[in-house]
Amino acid sequence: MRGRRRSGLRANQVVTEVILLAGVWLVFSGMFDVFHLSLGAISVAAVMFFNRAVRRLSPTQGGPAPRDQIRYLSVLTYLPWLLLQIVQSAVYVTRVILADPARVDPRIFSFRCDQPNEVAQVTLANSITLTPGTLTLAIEGDKYVVHALDQHSEAGVLTGEMQRRVAKMWGGSGAMISDSQSEPPADSPSDAPSDTPSGSPADTPSGTSSGTPPGKRG
Numbered sequence: 297m298r299g300r301r302r303s304g305l306r307a308n309q310v311v312t313e314v315i316l317l318a319g320v321w322l323v324f325s326g327m328f329d330v331f332h333l334s335l336g337a338i339s340v341a342a343v344m345f346f347n348r349a350v351r352r353l354s355p356t357q358g359g360p361a362p363r364d365q366i367r368y369l370s371v372l373t374y375l376p377w378l379l380l381q382i383v384q385s386a387v388y389v390t391r392v393i394l395a396d397p398a399r400v401d402p403r404i405f406s407f408r409c410d411q412p413n414e415v416a417q418v419t420l421a422n423s424i425t426l427t428p429g430t431l432t433l434a435i436e437g438d439k440y441v442v443h444a445l446d447q448h449s450e451a452g453v454l455t456g457e458m459q460r461r462v463a464k465m466w467g468g469s470g471a472m473i474s475d476s477q478s479e480p481p482a483d484s485p486s487d488a489p490s491d492t493p494s495g496s497p498a499d500t501p502s503g504t505s506s507g508t509p510p511g512k513r514g
Contacts, residue, residue: 310344317340317344318340321340374461374462378427382428388448402443403450406439410473411470420458420462421435430442430443430449430450431443454472
C-alpha cells in the first residue's frame with residue numbers, strides 16, 4: 297500500500313513537471329505551429345531525462361526522504377521575493393558603478409547558517425550568486441564564503457532573511473550562526489609594519505646617553 301502511494305506521488309510530480317515545463321516553453325516561445333511545438337516536446341523530454349538524477353537526490357543527508365518535505369507554498373512565495381531582490385540589487389549596483397564608483401569596496405566575508413539539507417544549501421548559494429553584487433565562492437559544511445561589491449551588499453546577506461526563506465522551503469529555520477567575519481582590506485593601517493621598535497629611544501639626540509644632559513659630559 298505504501299509503495300503504491302509513493303508511486304502515485306512520483307507520477308503526480310512527473311506530470312506536474314511536464315505541465316510546468318511545457319507552459320514555460322509556450323509562454324516564452326509564443327509559437328504554436330507544429331515545428332515549434334515539436335521542439336518544445338523534445339526540449340521537455342530532454343529536461344525530464346537529465347533531471348532524473350535530481351529527482352533521485354535525497355533532500356536530507358543519510359538516506360531517502362519523502363518529497364512532501366518541500367513546502368510548495370513557501371516556494372511560491374520565495375520565487376517572487378528573490379526576483380524582487382535581484383531587481384533591487386541590480387538597480388543599486390548600476391547606480392553605484394555609474395554614479396559613485398568610489399563607493400565600490402570589494403570584500404570577502406563568511407557566515408555560518410543552519411540549512412536542513414544539501415539541496416537547501418545549494419539553493420541558498422545560487423540565490424546569493426543570482427543577486428547582483430554578491431557571489432558565493434565556496435560552501436564548507438555550514439560555512440559560506442561570499443564575495444561582495446561593498447559593505448551594503450555584505451550587510452544585505454548578513455541580515456539572514458534569504459537564509460530563513462530558503463530553509464523554510466524545506467521546513468527548516470535557517471538560523472544564522474554567529475561566526476560571520478570579513479577580511480580586512482589589504483592596505484589596512486593595522487597591517488603596516490612599524491619602523492620603530494616598541495620602547496626604543498627614537499627621540500634621544502645622537503651622541504647623547506640616556507639621563508645625561510647635552511653639554512655636561514666630562
